[in-house]
Amino acid sequence: MDSSTFFTFATLFYLAAMILYISFLIFKKEAVGMAASGVTYAGLAIQTLALALRWIESYKLGIGRVPLSNLYESLVFFTWSTVLIYLIVEYRYKTRAFGAFVMPVAFLALAFINVADISADISPLVPALQSNWLLYHVLMSFIGYALFAVAFAVSVLYLLMDTEDRGPTGNLYLALGVIASVVALGYILTGMGAKVVFWLGVGVLLLAWFTYLVVAGARNRSQVYLFWSFCIALVAGMLLFMGLDYVLFQGRHLPAEETFKKHMFESTFLSSSRAVAVLCWAGVLAIFYVVWSQGLKLRTLLKQFLPSPEHLDDLTYRMIAIGWLLFGVGGLAMGAVWANSAWGTYWSWDPKETWSLITWFIYSLYLHARFVRGWKGTQMAVISAVGFMGVIFTYLGVNLVLSGLHSYGGL
Amino acid sequence: METQKGVVELVSERVWKFFSSVKLAVVLLIVLAIVSIIGTVIQQNQPVEQYLQEYSPATVNIFEFLGFFDMYHSWWFVLLLFLFTANLTVCTLERFPRALSAIRAPLKPIDDEALKAVPFKKELQFKGGADKAEARAVQALQSRRYRFLSTSSPGMVQLYSQKGAYSRLGVYITHISIILIFVGALTGAFFGFKGFLNLGEGEHSQVVYLRNEPMWDKLMSVLGVSKSSVIQDPQSGVARLPLGFFIRCNDFEVDYYQGPSGPTGMPSEYHSELTVFNLQGAKIFDKRIEVNDPLKYRGITFYQSSYGTIPGVNGKIVLNVRPKSGESKGEMVVLDPGGEAYVRSIDRTIKALGVSAFGARHTSTGEIRFFQSRNDELVNPTVGLEIYQGKKALYTTTVLKVDQGEPYMPEGYVISYVDYWGARYTGLQVTRDPGVWIVYTGFLLLCIGPIYAFFGSHQKLWIRIQDRKGQAVVTVAATANRNRLALERQVNALVEELSK
Numbered sequence: 001m002d003s004s005t006f007f008t009f010a011t012l013f014y015l016a017a018m019i020l021y022i023s024f025l026i027f028k029k030e031a032v033g034m035a036a037s038g039v040t041y042a043g044l045a046i047q048t049l050a051l052a053l054r055w056i057e058s059y060k061l062g063i064g065r066v067p068l069s070n071l072y073e074s075l076v077f078f079t080w081s082t083v084l085i086y087l088i089v090e091y092r093y094k095t096r097a098f099g100a101f102v103m104p105v106a107f108l109a110l111a112f113i114n115v116a117d118i119s120a121d122i123s124p125l126v127p128a129l130q131s132n133w134l135l136y137h138v139l140m141s142f143i144g145y146a147l148f149a150v151a152f153a154v155s156v157l158y159l160l161m162d163t164e165d166r167g168p169t170g171n172l173y174l175a176l177g178v179i180a181s182v183v184a185l186g187y188i189l190t191g192m193g194a195k196v197v198f199w200l201g202v203g204v205l206l207l208a209w210f211t212y213l214v215v216a217g218a219r220n221r222s223q224v225y226l227f228w229s230f231c232i233a234l235v236a237g238m239l240l241f242m243g244l245d246y247v248l249f250q251g252r253h254l255p256a257e258e259t260f261k262k263h264m265f266e267s268t269f270l271s272s273s274r275a276v277a278v279l280c281w282a283g284v285l286a287i288f289y290v291v292w293s294q295g296l297k298l299r300t301l302l303k304q305f306l307p308s309p310e311h312l313d314d315l316t317y318r319m320i321a322i323g324w325l326l327f328g329v330g331g332l333a334m335g336a337v338w339a340n341s342a343w344g345t346y347w348s349w350d351p352k353e354t355w356s357l358i359t360w361f362i363y364s365l366y367l368h369a370r371f372v373r374g375w376k377g378t379q380m381a382v383i384s385a386v387g388f389m390g391v392i393f394t395y396l397g398v399n400l401v402l403s404g405l406h407s408y409g410g411l
Numbered sequence: 412m413e414t415q416k417g418v419v420e421l422v423s424e425r426v427w428k429f430f431s432s433v434k435l436a437v438v439l440l441i442v443l444a445i446v447s448i449i450g451t452v453i454q455q456n457q458p459v460e461q462y463l464q465e466y467s468p469a470t471v472n473i474f475e476f477l478g479f480f481d482m483y484h485s486w487w488f489v490l491l492l493f494l495f496t497a498n499l500t501v502c503t504l505e506r507f508p509r510a511l512s513a514i515r516a517p518l519k520p521i522d523d524e525a526l527k528a529v530p531f532k533k534e535l536q537f538k539g540g541a542d543k544a545e546a547r548a549v550q551a552l553q554s555r556r557y558r559f560l561s562t563s564s565p566g567m568v569q570l571y572s573q574k575g576a577y578s579r580l581g582v583y584i585t586h587i588s589i590i591l592i593f594v595g596a597l598t599g600a601f602f603g604f605k606g607f608l609n610l611g612e613g614e615h616s617q618v619v620y621l622r623n624e625p626m627w628d629k630l631m632s633v634l635g636v637s638k639s640s641v642i643q644d645p646q647s648g649v650a651r652l653p654l655g656f657f658i659r660c661n662d663f664e665v666d667y668y669q670g671p672s673g674p675t676g677m678p679s680e681y682h683s684e685l686t687v688f689n690l691q692g693a694k695i696f697d698k699r700i701e702v703n704d705p706l707k708y709r710g711i712t713f714y715q716s717s718y719g720t721i722p723g724v725n726g727k728i729v730l731n732v733r734p735k736s737g738e739s740k741g742e743m744v745v746l747d748p749g750g751e752a753y754v755r756s757i758d759r760t761i762k763a764l765g766v767s768a769f770g771a772r773h774t775s776t777g778e779i780r781f782f783q784s785r786n787d788e789l790v791n792p793t794v795g796l797e798i799y800q801g802k803k804a805l806y807t808t809t810v811l812k813v814d815q816g817e818p819y820m821p822e823g824y825v826i827s828y829v830d831y832w833g834a835r836y837t838g839l840q841v842t843r844d845p846g847v848w849i850v851y852t853g854f855l856l857l858c859i860g861p862i863y864a865f866f867g868s869h870q871k872l873w874i875r876i877q878d879r880k881g882q883a884v885v886t887v888a889a890t891a892n893r894n895r896l897a898l899e900r901q902v903n904a905l906v907e908e909l910s911k
C-alpha cells in the first residue's frame with residue numbers, strides 16, 4: 001500500500017472522530033467522548049505512518065526529500081500538526097470540548113485534498129530548495145501556524161463565552177451593509193484600475209475597527225460579539241469557497257502550485273460572471289448572518305463543556321508563546337539563514353518575508369501587552385484573532401491579493 | 412544640597428525617559444507593522460516606466476518623494492528602526508539593574524504582614540504535631556528537589572525556597588538578540604556590499620558590479636576623509652568595486668533530474684568551477700560552487716545565483732576519444748560546431764555537424780528524438796558527428812551528454828561527449844557582509860531567551876509550621892513572577908501530599 005491509501009484511511013478516521021466529538025457535545029456521554037479520542041489517536045497514528053511512507057517513497061524515486069514542499073504536502077502536514085496539538089491540549093487540559101471544532105477542520109482539509117485531486121506527485125526540488133534549512137524552516141513555521149490556528153480558535157471561543165450581549169439586530173444589518181458596500185466599491189474601483197487604493201482603504205478600515213476593539217473592547221460587548229462572528233464567518237467562508245473553487249475551477253488540472261498562486265477564487269469571487277460573484281458574496285453574507293444570529297445558542301451549548309475563561313486565556317497565551325518562538329526562530333531566523341546561504345542576503349523585504357515579520361510583530365505586541373501592561377481577557381483574545389488574520393494573509397493573501405495588484409509580473 | 416541641573420542633563424533625562432517608555436514601544440511596533448505594509452503593496456525597486464504604467468505621473472511623483480519605491484531603505488523607515496532599537500535598548504538598560512537585584516536578593520522568611528499580601532496561600536491542620544509536620548515538609552521538599560533554608564523561632568518553623576531566579580534574565584537575552592540583529596544589519600550596510608558578476612566560461616574578472624555601495628566608504632569620501640575604492644562609471648551608472656584578486660570561471664554546468672527517457676527539463680543543480688588568482692596571476696585555489704554552497708575568499712562570498720547564454724557566441728564542442736580496449740583515458744578533442752579535426756591516435760578526422768540543445772535516444776530503437784526547449788537551455792546537448800578517413804566519409808553517429816543507449820561506434824575506439832564549452836555565463840551574486848555573524852548571534856540568543864522568559868518563572872515558596880496546642884498549623888504560601896497557574900498546580904500537589 002502506498003502513502004495515499006493511508007492518507008485516505010486517516011481522512012475516514014477524522015470523519016468518524018468529527019462525528020463522535022459532535023455527538024459527545026450533544027449527548028454528553030463519557031463513552032462517546034472516549035471513543036472520539038481513541039479514533040483521533042488512531043487517525044493521527046495512521047497519518048504519521050503515511051507521512052513517513054511518503055518520505056520513504058521520495059527516496060525510492062531517487063529524489064529523497066522531506067514531504068513538506070508543495071501544496072499537497074503542506075496541507076497534509078498542517079492537518080497533522082493541528083491534530084497533534086489538539087490531542088496535547090486535550091490531554092493536558094482534560095477537556096474534549098474543542099474536538100468538535102478542530103476535527104471538522106482536519107477532516108475537511110484532508111477531504112479537500114482528495115476531492116480537489118491536488119497533485120500528489122512527488123516532484124523534485126529546484127536547487128535553491130535543496131538545503132537542510134528547508135526542513136527546519138518549513139517544519140517550524142508550520143507548527144507555528146498550527147499553534148496560532150489553535151490559539152485563534154480558543155480566543156474566538158473565549159470571546160464567545162465572554163459576551164452575552166450581542167446588542168441590537170441593527171448591528172448585524174449595519175455590518176452586512178458595510179461588507180456589501182465595501183465589496184461593491186471594490187469591484188467598481190478595480191474596474192477603474194484603482195485596486196491599490198481599494199485595498200489600502202480596506203486595510204485602514206479594518207485597522208480602525210481592530211484598534212477600536214482593542215481599546216474599547218472590554219466595554220463595548222456588542223462589537224466584540226460582532227467581531228467573533230466576523231472571524232468565524234471569515235474563516236468558514238474562506239474554507240468553504242476555497243473548496244468550492246477547487247471543485248469548480250478547471251485550473252485544478254494545472255500544477256497545484258500554479259493554481260494556488262495565480263488562480264485562486266477564480267471560479268467564485270473573481271468569476272467573470274457577475275451573477276456567480278454576487279451569489280458568492282451573498283453566500284458570505286448568509287454565513288455571517290447565520291453565525292451572528294445562532295451564536296447565543298452555540299454559547300449555551302458550549303458553556304457546560306468549556307474550561308473556565310481563565311483557562312482559555314491561559315491556553316491562548318501558551319499557544320501563542322510557543323508559536324511565536326517557533327515562528328520567530330524557524331520562520332524568520334532560519335528562513336534568513338537559509339536565504340543567506342543560498343543567495344547571500346538574509347533579508348530582502350520581499351512581501352512574504354515582510355508579512356511574516358508583521359505577523360510576528362502582532363504577536364510580540366500580544367506578549368508585551370500581557371506582560372508589561374498586564375492586559376487580560378477580551379483585549380488579548382482580540383489581538384490573538386487579529387494576529388491569526390495576519391497569518392492567513394501571510395500564507396494566502398500575499399499570493400492572492402498582492403500579486404494580483406500588479407498588472408506586470410506575478411510574485 | 413540641591414544642585415542646579417544643567418540644560419544638557421535636563422534634555423538627556425527627558426530623552427531617556429521618552430525612550431524608556433513601553434507605550435512608545437507599543438506605538439512603534441504598531442507603526443512599523445502598518446508602514447511595512449506599504450512596501451508590500453507597492454512593488455519595490457522597479458524601473459520608473461513600470462510605475463508609470465501602474466500609477467498616474469502625479470502619484471508617481473508623490474510616491475517618489477515619500478520614498479515608497481525603495482521604502483525599506485528610505486530615511487524615515489530607517490529612522491523608525493533606529494527609534495525602535497533605541498527604545499528597546501533604553502528599556503532594557505533601565506530595567507536590567509532591577510532584575511539583577513531581584514535575582515541576587517537573598518530569600519528571607521516571611522512575616523505576618525508580608526504573608527497577608529501573598530495572593531496564593533493554603534492553610535492546613537496537621538494532626539501529628541509540629542515536629543512531625545516539619546519532617547513531612549522537609550521530605551516533600553526534598554523529593555521535589557527544592558533547595559531550601561529554614562529558620563525557627565519560638566512556636567514556629569519556616570522552610571523557604573526559591574527557584575528559577577535566573578529566568579528573569581530571559582527577557583533581557585531576548586531583547587539583546589533583537590538589538591544584535593539590528594546592529595548586525597547596520598554593520599552590514601556600513602561595511603559590506605552587495606554586487607553581482609556574470610562570468611562567461613573561460614573569462615575572469617577583478618571587479619564586481621555593485622548594487623549597494625558600502626555606506627562607510629561613501630560617507631568617508633563625501634567627508635573627504637578617504638577616497639572610496641569604488642570606480643564610478645557614469646555611462647552605465649553601475650559602480651564597480653575592485654576585488655583585489657582575480658576570479659575565473661573555468662566551467663559551468665547544469666544537471667537535470669533524470670526521467671525514464673533521459674533528462675527532464677527540471678534543473679537539479681547548477682555548478683560553476685571557479686579559480687581564484689592573486690593579482691600577480693598565481694593560482695590560489697579552485698572551488699566548485701553550487702546553489703547553497705558558495706565560495707568564500709577574504710570576506711567576500713560568491714554565490715551561484717543564475718546563468719545564461721552569451722548572445723552571439725558559439726561554444727566549443729569537447730569530445731573524448733579513447734580505444735575500446737585498454738585502460739587509456741583517451742584524449743580530448745576540441746571542435747567548433749561545423750568544424751573538423753584530425754585525430755592522430757585513430758587516424759580519423761572527426762567533423763561535428765552541429766549541437767542540439769536537447770536530444771534523447773529511444774532505448775529500444777536507438778533513434779534520437781530532438782526536443783524543442785522553450786529557451787536555449789542545454790538540457791542534454793547532442794552532437795552529430797561524421798567520421799572521415801582522409802577525405803572519405805565512413806559513418807555518422809550521435810553522442811549525447813546523458814545517453815540511455817549506446818552511440819554507434821563501429822571501429823576500435825569510442826568517442827564520447829564531454830562538454831559544450833564557452834557559450835554560457837555563470838551569474839554570481841557577490842557580497843561582503845561583516846555583520847552577518849552579529850545577526851546570527853542574535854538569532855541564537857533569540858532561540859534561547861524566550862525559552863527562559865516563557866517557560867521559566869521565579870518562584871518563591873514558604874512553609875510556615877506553627878504549633879498550636881500540640882496541633883500543627885501549616886501555611887504554604889507561594890509567589891511567581893509568571894505562570895501562576897503552573898505554580899498553583901505545583902503547590903496544590905504539595906499541599907495534598909502534606910495533608911495525607
Ligand code: HEM
Pocket residue numbers: 364367368371372431432433434435436495498499502503506582585586589861864865
Ligand atoms: C521585536 C522586538 C521585541 C521582542 C522580540 C521582545 C520580546 C520580549 C519577550 C519575549 C518578552 C518576555 C515576555 C514575558 O515576560 O514572558 C518581553 C518582555 C518585555 N519587553 Fe520586549 N521585545 C521586543 C521589543 C520591546 C521594546 C521595544 C521594549 C521597550 C520598551 C520592550 C520592553 C519589554 C518589557 C518592559 C518587558 C517585560 C520585562 C519584564 O517582564 O520585566 N520590548 N519582550
